[in-house]
Amino acid sequence: MTTTAPAAPTNKLGLTKQDYVGSKSTLCAGCGHDSITAQLINAAFEMNIEAHKVGKYSGIGCSSKTPAYFFNQAWGFNSVHGRMPSIATGACVANRELVNIGVSGDGDSMSIGIGQLVHMIRRNVPMIYIIEDNGVYGLTKGQFSATADLGSVLKHGTVNELAPIDPCTLALELGCGFVARSFSGDPKQLNTILKAAMAHNGTCIIDVISPCVTFNNHDSSTKSYKNAKDHDFPLHELGFVQFNELEQVEIPAGESKVVTFPDGSRVSFRALREDYDPTDRFGAMKVLHEGVEKGEFLTGLLYVNTQKPTIHDITHIADMPLVHLGQAALKPGKDVLAQCMDALM
Amino acid sequence: MSTALANGHTLDHTKTLVNDFSIEIGTVNGSGSQTANSVLMRTIFQMGVPVSGKNLFPSNIAGLPTWFQIRANTKGYVARKAIVDLMICMNPETAKDDVLKLAAGALVIYDEPLKLNTLRDDLIYYPVPFQKLVTASCPEPKLHKLVKNMIYVGVAGQMLGLDMNETKNAITKQLKGKQKAIEINQAAVDAGYAWAAENMPAQNRLKVVPDNKTTGNIIIDGNAACALGSMFAGVQVVGWYPITPSSSLVESLIDYADEHRRDENGKLTVAIVQMEDELASAGVVFGAGWAGARSMTSTSGPGISLMSEFIGLGYFSEIPGVFFNVARTGPSTGLPTRTMQGDIDICAKCSHGDTLHINLYPGNMSECFDFAYESFNLAERFQTPVFVVTDLDLGMQNWMSKPFTYPEGDFDRGKVVGEKELAAMKDWGRYKDVDGDGIPYRSLPGTPGGKGAYFTRGSGHNAMALYSEKPEDYKELVDRLRAKYETAKQYVPKPIVDGTGSKRGVLAFGSSDPAVMEARDVLSERFQKKTDYLRLRALPFTSEVDAFIKESDVIYVVEQNRDGQMKALLREFYPEAATKLKSVLHYNGMALDAQTIVDQINAFEK
Numbered sequence: 037m038t039t040t041a042p043a044a045p046t047n048k049l050g051l052t053k054q055d056y057v058g059s060k061s062t063l064c065a066g067c068g069h070d071s072i073t074a075q076l077i078n079a080a081f082e083m084n085i086e087a088h089k090v091g092k093y094s095g096i097g098c099s100s101k102t103p104a105y106f107f108n109q110a111w112g113f114n115s116v117h118g119r120m121p122s123i124a125t126g127a128c129v130a131n132r133e134l135v136n137i138g139v140s141g142d143g144d145s146m147s148i149g150i151g152q153l154v155h156m157i158r159r160n161v162p163m164i165y166i167i168e169d170n171g172v173y174g175l176t177k178g179q180f181s182a183t184a185d186l187g188s189v190l191k192h193g194t195v196n197e198l199a200p201i202d203p204c205t206l207a208l209e210l211g212c213g214f215v216a217r218s219f220s221g222d223p224k225q226l227n228t229i230l231k232a233a234m235a236h237n238g239t240c241i242i243d244v245i246s247p248c249v250t251f252n253n254h255d256s257s258t259k260s261y262k263n264a265k266d267h268d269f270p271l272h273e274l275g276f277v278q279f280n281e282l283e284q285v286e287i288p289a290g291e292s293k294v295v296t297f298p299d300g301s302r303v304s305f306r307a308l309r310e311d312y313d314p315t316d317r318f319g320a321m322k323v324l325h326e327g328v329e330k331g332e333f334l335t336g337l338l339y340v341n342t343q344k345p346t347i348h349d350i351t352h353i354a355d356m357p358l359v360h361l362g363q364a365a366l367k368p369g370k371d372v373l374a375q376c377m378d379a380l381m
Numbered sequence: 382m383s384t385a386l387a388n389g390h391t392l393d394h395t396k397t398l399v400n401d402f403s404i405e406i407g408t409v410n411g412s413g414s415q416t417a418n419s420v421l422m423r424t425i426f427q428m429g430v431p432v433s434g435k436n437l438f439p440s441n442i443a444g445l446p447t448w449f450q451i452r453a454n455t456k457g458y459v460a461r462k463a464i465v466d467l468m469i470c471m472n473p474e475t476a477k478d479d480v481l482k483l484a485a486g487a488l489v490i491y492d493e494p495l496k497l498n499t500l501r502d503d504l505i506y507y508p509v510p511f512q513k514l515v516t517a518s519c520p521e522p523k524l525h526k527l528v529k530n531m532i533y534v535g536v537a538g539q540m541l542g543l544d545m546n547e548t549k550n551a552i553t554k555q556l557k558g559k560q561k562a563i564e565i566n567q568a569a570v571d572a573g574y575a576w577a578a579e580n581m582p583a584q585n586r587l588k589v590v591p592d593n594k595t596t597g598n599i600i601i602d603g604n605a606a607c608a609l610g611s612m613f614a615g616v617q618v619v620g621w622y623p624i625t626p627s628s629s630l631v632e633s634l635i636d637y638a639d640e641h642r643r644d645e646n647g648k649l650t651v652a653i654v655q656m657e658d659e660l661a662s663a664g665v666v667f668g669a670g671w672a673g674a675r676s677m678t679s680t681s682g683p684g685i686s687l688m689s690e691f692i693g694l695g696y697f698s699e700i701p702g703v704f705f706n707v708a709r710t711g712p713s714t715g716l717p718t719r720t721m722q723g724d725i726d727i728c729a730k731c732s733h734g735d736t737l738h739i740n741l742y743p744g745n746m747s748e749c750f751d752f753a754y755e756s757f758n759l760a761e762r763f764q765t766p767v768f769v770v771t772d773l774d775l776g777m778q779n780w781m782s783k784p785f786t787y788p789e790g791d792f793d794r795g796k797v798v799g800e801k802e803l804a805a806m807k808d809w810g811r812y813k814d815v816d817g818d819g820i821p822y823r824s825l826p827g828t829p830g831g832k833g834a835y836f837t838r839g840s841g842h843n844a845m846a847l848y849s850e851k852p853e854d855y856k857e858l859v860d861r862l863r864a865k866y867e868t869a870k871q872y873v874p875k876p877i878v879d880g881t882g883s884k885r886g887v888l889a890f891g892s893s894d895p896a897v898m899e900a901r902d903v904l905s906e907r908f909q910k911k912t913d914y915l916r917l918r919a920l921p922f923t924s925e926v927d928a929f930i931k932e933s934d935v936i937y938v939v940e941q942n943r944d945g946q947m948k949a950l951l952r953e954f955y956p957e958a959a960t961k962l963k964s965v966l967h968y969n970g971m972a973l974d975a976q977t978i979v980d981q982i983n984a985f986e987k
Binding site for chain 1 (some may be wrong): 842
């Protein structure tokens with residue numbers, strides 16, 4: 037008896053999930069970062085992302101190695117510590133058709149890179165910026181990062197005496213149009229958030245708690261699997277419907293709120309918290325701060341605003357990607373030089 | 382009356398200096414003196430007499446001393462002249478020092494209440510009642526402070542025999558379209574002129590007579606020239622952060638692009654993004670260069686220091702980008718509004734590890750334009766950061782120039798492979814040296830067809846762009862980068878060599894050129910010393926430099942820094958010539974003058 041393996045499912049581009057994978061991960065076995073990579077692959081497959089149009093960016097650190105582990109057919113750029121935002125900004129204005137995905141860590145983003153992160157958000161550079169957040173510097177073997185909670189303890193007993201920086205409240209304060217938090221142990225929620233981010237035009241800050249299995253996964257750590265699982269409170273149930281599926285699927289009515297992205301995709305929110313409105317920035321701030329007081333770790337799409345101008349609007353650049361403009365469009369003629377010279381005589 | 386000079390000559394004060402003298406004006410910054418000084422300089426220029434203007438300004442918005450130096454020279458010498466022939470003292474705070482530093486016989490126009498004539502008896506004084514004149518000529522008291530400076534334009538104009546019609550034209554040009562401002566300023570000039578004609582004793586020491594040596598010329602600063610060159614080079618992305626003295630480069634580019642770089646829908650074909658700092662500006666340059674755009678930034682020494690980590694990444698991962706360094710006096714904040722050729726070393730080797738960069742050294746306004754244009758070709762041809770190294774003197778001062786020549790021909794976009802080329806290639810590797818010139822082929826993000834994607838990293842990589850810590854891969858990579866630098870010798874601007882067979886070489890670069898040209902004439906005419914001159918215009922050193930060093934018995938390396946940074950580079954690349962190289966140095970923040978060079982060369986040959 038012969039059996040034929042069932043053909044792998046394909047997406048609208050005729051690609052299989054295998055077409056979205058990258059090189060083999062070299063991270064520690066069981067690292068939360070690998071689960072995030074897996075969800076990026078799933079989300080891109082489901083969203084029919086053309087991999088050759090993707091720019092993958094990172095800084096320095098464990099998380100920053102991960103762009104090598106997904107989308108082999110995309111161009112990757114592993115830059116300098118904390119400064120992937122400026123590289124992405126340059127690429128993004130040079131070629132506005134690129135889909136920009138950045139993967140960073142809490143060390144990369146909240147210390148050396150905080151300045152660039154802040155200004156990328158201000159400029160609303162269209163990119164998905166994932167912070168794989170474990171509260172420690174893994175690659176230099178376990179020092180505290182700036183997201184480590186006050187009082188959290190390192191493997192060797194050192195207690196953190198500095199208050200943490202919360203990437204999500206920071207992003208909200210700066211007016212970021214897409215702010216989310218998730219947990220690498222919650223693939224379903226993460227997948228939905230990533231798909232919504234792929235539909236969003238603007239900076240998406242996604243803080244993903246991703247415990248470090250080697251240096252920060254003991255029970256006393258607030259960024260361990262156990263702690264994250266015990267204190268994870270989803271704000272809402274998320275439903276994501278891609279634009280080209282809208283005909284077939286109905287958005288649940290009733291208690292849900294629906295946000296439509298510029299490409300027509302929609303996200304529905306069914307609030308688990310009373311009156312949670314993901315389009316209310318001040319409300320999101322309040323809920324987040326209350327969560328910290330109660331020792332809760334709130335996840336979900338915290339805030340979304342699809343109407344903010346992006347860097348492409350702010351720089352008033354051509355609709356066609358600048359890199360596609362030829363010499364005729366870029367080099368003014370002889371008459372222009374003559375005119376400039378006359379004005380200086 | 383005569384004065385002994387350091388060069389062994391005497392200055393005859395009875396002789397009339399026609400179209401050959403210098404004026405220095407001491408004012409308070411923020412008082413509108415820039416308009417007055419520029420009108421005075423332009424009047425002389427429009428009369429056909431070669432001029433240069435140098436603004437010595439403080440790091441301050443308003444209230445501190447500032448000086449403006451105008452040199453008129455019929456032979457076209459435009460370097461700073463160390464001796465001031467006419468001093469105009471408008472700033473009470475510095476007037477005393479301004480007068481005390483003058484050489485005997487100089488003329489001094491000053492604000493009457495300052496009573497400067499009691500300080501020395503070997504100068505010729507012209508007290509002027511500025512306040513009285515401005516009160517009479519300008520009905521609006523709140524404008525008096527600003528218009529007061531225009532009075533000296535009229536006074537000096539009468540004194541020097543300037544063509545007041547040209548002054549009028551200069552005012553109209555300077556204040557284009559602002560009719561009320563034109564009228565008020567013109568009235569102040571007229572008041573100064575009329576007063577001087579009636580009350581001031583005539584002088585015969587300094588005169589301007591019409592000439593024809595500036596016909597068809599322009600006046601421009603190096604920053605604007607570099608901006609123009611970049612615009613015609615099709616720059617697509619600019620990331621920048623303000624810093625004196627480079628800010629006006631991008632600001633000029635913003636203005637030019639606003640007018641001349643829009644598409645059919647009126648949208649810009651260049652993205653100019655003011656970043657949060659220099660680190661981010663360098664990131665934008667490399668992000669855009671990586672994506673296939675012509676990209677640049679403009680900064681000064683402190684900015685280059687901040688960018689140096691990214692520049693190492695650009696060099697090692699082979700990404701094009703243009704870095705303008707308009708150098709100022711360092712280290713640290715140094716003298717932020719003074720000039721220096723102090724970043725030769727850092728630009729030649731910017732970043733950690735073994736790095737060698739292509740550097741261009743424009744020496745005049747046309748070269749600021751041409752080299753800015755060419756730098757984008759070189760950056761893309763060699764897939765590497767390219768530095769255009771100027772300084773405050775070139776970048777911010779006013780220079781006379783022939784109009785620029787239109788850069789004909791096509792952009793050199795370098796070895797970029799698209800979908801078709803990739804499909805035809807059997808085993809494409811991002812960092813493979815296919816042609817043996819050290820330059821690999823690159824693909825751009827967004828290229829369809831499923832081939833060409835690669836991973837850019839600042840860590841060790843092999844020819845296939847894969848991560849590698851293998852000793853042989855690392856060595857192959859850095860040796861190829863060195864080979865690429867060797868190839869660049871065929872492409873960079875060659876030096877300008879003026880040989881006389883004297884075997885007495887002078888090697889200089891950048892803003893030193895006008896002073897060197899003048900010094901060579903002085904050495905030849907007064908001291909019978911012929912010199913050969915090589916004006917370096919780029920790194921890497923080319924075969925012309927090899928030959929010049931070989932043929933010369935001694936080479937005076939003229940540069941505006943303390944440590945002889947260019948000499949050190951020459952010693953590194955030409956160790957056998959080390960004993961021939963002598964440093965002629967100038968590093969007090971002021972622009973180089975010819976006398977300094979003459980004196981130092983004479984001292985070597987005593």
